[in-house]
Amino acid sequence: xxxxxxxxxxxxxxxxxxxxxxxxxxxxxxxxxxxxxxxxxxxxxxxxxxxxxxxxxxxxxxxxxxxxxxxxxxxxxxxxxxxxxxxxxxxxxxxxxxxxxxxxxxxxxxxxxxxxxxxxxxxxxxxxxxxxxxxxxxxxxxxxxxxxxxxxxxxxxxxxxxxxxxxxxxxxxxxxxxxxxxxxxxxxxxxxxxxxxxxxxxxxxxxxxxxxxxxxxxxxxxxxxxxxxxxxxxxxxxxxxxxxxxxxx
Numbered sequence: 001x002x003x004x005x006x007x008x009x010x011x012x013x014x015x016x017x018x019x020x021x022x023x024x025x026x027x028x029x030x031x032x033x034x035x036x037x038x039x040x041x042x043x044x045x046x047x048x049x050x051x052x053x054x055x056x057x058x059x060x061x062x063x064x065x066x067x068x069x070x071x072x073x074x075x076x077x078x079x080x081x082x083x084x085x086x087x088x089x090x091x092x093x094x095x096x097x098x099x100x101x102x103x104x105x106x107x108x109x110x111x112x113x114x115x116x117x118x119x120x121x122x123x124x125x126x127x128x129x130x131x132x133x134x135x136x137x138x139x140x141x142x143x144x145x146x147x148x149x150x151x152x153x154x155x156x157x158x159x160x161x162x163x164x165x166x167x168x169x170x171x172x173x174x175x176x177x178x179x180x181x182x183x184x185x186x187x188x189x190x191x192x193x194x195x196x197x198x199x200x201x202x203x204x205x206x207x208x209x210x211x212x213x214x215x216x217x218x219x220x221x222x223x224x225x226x227x228x229x230x231x232x233x234x235x236x237x238x239x240x241x242x243x244x245x246x247x248x249x
Contacts, residue, residue: 001047001104002046002102003041003046003107004077004089004093005050006089007023008052008053009023009055010054021056022053022060023109028231028244034051037107037112041072041117047073050075051074051077052077054079054080054083077096084201086204087199087204087207101189103188105117106185111230112228112248113134114226114248115181115183115228124185127219129217130212130218131187131209132218133181133183133220134181135179135180137222141158142156146175146177148176150219151217152218154168155168189216190212193208194208229243
């Protein structure tokens with residue numbers, strides 16, 4: 001099974017650690033973030049993994065080489081010349097991901113969770129959706145909005161009232177608001193939509209989903225008992241270590 005890890009981020013919220021270290025190699029419980037995600041993917045049956053790089057990317061290449069790619073096939077999608085955002089990153093990695101109509105999983109490097117990735121992947125395959133996003137009812141200000149059939153139909157910032165697409169009208173009686181986890185599964189048919197001139201090389205995958213959901217099914221997947229932590233800020237590093245020791249062991 002194929003997967004992609006987003007490891008190209010600048011890690012600005014983790015400075016000064018990321019002044020000399022790519023975010024993906026910031027250690028949690030004695031191991032870099034990237035290693036935690038790679039090992040979870042490997043344990044879930046993913047054996048063909050693409051890692052995108054940008055900030056201090058050579059360190060990531062050297063780390064993977066020193067560890068014999070952790071026993072899986074790893075491809076490097078090199079964005080050191082230009083950081084392409086999440087949608088653009090997936091589009092650039094197409095040569096590694098678009099084979100035999102097989103879906104692929106995308107996982108942020110700074111997300112730890114107890115989700116069963118194999119079950120999530122197979123749910124997507126059985127659903128017939130073109131993309132499936134792992135979501136949860138956790139509290140935040142910005143939500144993806146779904147209809148009663150768990151199909152994506154919009155986005156809302158509940159603090160400001162802003163919605164996307166601009167003509168989307170949120171109805172609390174018909175819609176459910178759920179928070180994106182940074183983990184999703186895509187079928188390769190989505191690459192055809194990414195070829196439209198409006199997308200170019202650099203764009204957000206969420207903006208792409210919000211546009212594409214008008215013509216194809218983008219679905220939400222809520223796992224009962226999902227526990228998740230975003231290792232985006234220095235204060236969450238200790239929380240992440242506790243998460244690993246208390247939840248993932």
